[in-house]
Amino acid sequence: MTDLDLADLPIDPELDGVLRLAVMLTGAGQAVINLLDGSWQYQLARTGSGWSRSPRHESLCQTAARSRVTVAVGDASAVPAFAGNPWVDGRRGHVRLYASTPLQVAGVIVGTLCVHDDTPGDLTGAHIAALEDLAALVVVLLQRRRTDRSADQAQSFFGEAYARLSRTQAFSRALLEALPVGVVAADADGQVTYFNRVSRQWHGHDEPAGEAARVAPADIPTAYDLFASDGVTPLSAGQVPLLRAFEEGRVLDAEIVIRAHGAQARLVTCSASRVMGDDGEVLGAVVAMADVTSQRKMEQQLRTAALHDGLTGLPNRTLLMDRLTHALHSATRQGTQVAVLYCDLDRFKAVNDHHGHAVGDEVLITAAGYLRQAVRPGDTVARLGGDEFVLLCPGMRSWQQADTIADRVRGAFTAPVLSTHGTHTIGISVGVAISGTDSSPDTLLSSADRAMYTAKRSRRDLPTPRRG
Numbered sequence: 001m002t003d004l005d006l007a008d009l010p011i012d013p014e015l016d017g018v019l020r021l022a023v024m025l026t027g028a029g030q031a032v033i034n035l036l037d038g039s040w041q042y043q044l045a046r047t048g049s050g051w052s053r054s055p056r057h058e059s060l061c062q063t064a065a066r067s068r069v070t071v072a073v074g075d076a077s078a079v080p081a082f083a084g085n086p087w088v089d090g091r092r093g094h095v096r097l098y099a100s101t102p103l104q105v106a107g108v109i110v111g112t113l114c115v116h117d118d119t120p121g122d123l124t125g126a127h128i129a130a131l132e133d134l135a136a137l138v139v140v141l142l143q144r145r146r147t148d149r150s151a152d153q154a155q156s157f158f159g160e161a162y163a164r165l166s167r168t169q170a171f172s173r174a175l176l177e178a179l180p181v182g183v184v185a186a187d188a189d190g191q192v193t194y195f196n197r198v199s200r201q202w203h204g205h206d207e208p209a210g211e212a213a214r215v216a217p218a219d220i221p222t223a224y225d226l227f228a229s230d231g232v233t234p235l236s237a238g239q240v241p242l243l244r245a246f247e248e249g250r251v252l253d254a255e256i257v258i259r260a261h262g263a264q265a266r267l268v269t270c271s272a273s274r275v276m277g278d279d280g281e282v283l284g285a286v287v288a289m290a291d292v293t294s295q296r297k298m299e300q301q302l303r304t305a306a307l308h309d310g311l312t313g314l315p316n317r318t319l320l321m322d323r324l325t326h327a328l329h330s331a332t333r334q335g336t337q338v339a340v341l342y343c344d345l346d347r348f349k350a351v352n353d354h355h356g357h358a359v360g361d362e363v364l365i366t367a368a369g370y371l372r373q374a375v376r377p378g379d380t381v382a383r384l385g386g387d388e389f390v391l392l393c394p395g396m397r398s399w400q401q402a403d404t405i406a407d408r409v410r411g412a413f414t415a416p417v418l419s420t421h422g423t424h425t426i427g428i429s430v431g432v433a434i435s436g437t438d439s440s441p442d443t444l445l446s447s448a449d450r451a452m453y454t455a456k457r458s459r460r461d462l463p464t465p466r467r468g
Contacts, residue, residue, distance in 0.1 A: 018113075019033065023115065023273070026099070028117045032116070033111060034112045036062070039055060039057070041056045041111075060095065061114055063100070065102050070099065072100075073099075076088045076116075096119055098116045099127070101113055130290075133179075183196040188283055202289070220240050221234055221236060221239075229255040231257040231265050241270035241287050246274055253271060255267060270287050272286065309382075309383040311383075314382050314389075315381075315382040323380050334395075336396060338394050341448060342449045343430050344428070346428060348387040348426055355419075355421050359420070364387065366417050368383065375409075380392035433447035
């Protein structure tokens, strides 16, 4: 670091601004730029209070510096590599939430940008990406400082102060405009005064940064079409994360929906902080917002894929057993019974053999539709695989109710089933089981399965069953 002329880097308003953004974007209590030089680590505090020095062998950030990748842990005291460190075990500090990303200047790892907190937490992928973006900005500033150092030292005191102020303001504007997250700020009265480029796009505004019309706190939800995470329930002023920060100090990972006029709804996660002056005066509040619409959609798709049959869209065995477990618990409380109808298509193998699996898939999709129409609202139709389906019917009070549903199912398959290849004559075998006081999901499903094969064996036109 000495060779790179960074050892005596003074506190820089631009670097201090990056640290404040790191705290705001990640929700951590502290952000620090660590510079590593020989056997020492130099720390620039988030508050810009000045340098401090500590032995390098005590540094948590050595791990990120050595590995050259971002290191993040939710609770450092629970990680063996960190638990005995003096910054964790109480000798120097009580770090719990911790993340650090390396700073590389001219091909050399000179230090790290890290965030930490005294309480455990969780940093998402979006948080880590934001930290790495800010680390890249720190590197640019350090490199520029090396280039401009001689010229800066030659300026007079007042010239330097003016140049720093101009650079800081320009840098702050450029940084806020370039960030891939939305940033909105309010003054001490709670009136919205600033949108960055991303936030303007999300809210449907096209005015340049800094020229957004002032909006009173009570008018914010309706002025910007803000809703709860369900996308339906309008937010009140007291639920807006930016305004909550005035009362709560900090708001982390609050999810809301922004729906600009004529635009698609956007789900965003918000972290907001109250901004305080050096004298303790409230200056305003700022909120950073990350778009998680695609992420949540993908998560929902993954959940759906994990719990539903890919061909018919019906619940699969996993979801069926979960619903059956809940249905049995409810039946015990309500004094009712649960019926399980195990269904197997007759003559379906001939469809696959003679016409191919594509036609067989069409028949299965049609069969799934017949089953949905035969059950009551609130019943579950699941596909276990192949041509086997299960109907879950809670709220039963007699065998007759279950038999009525079974008769409707059989009746639905009396007519030929259509496909693009023509019509197919198939039937369906149904086995019925009713829960008792000692029934479990597995025993009830097995009972219905056995009953179905008993019914199938009684059909003279069907082959010998595969299992008894």
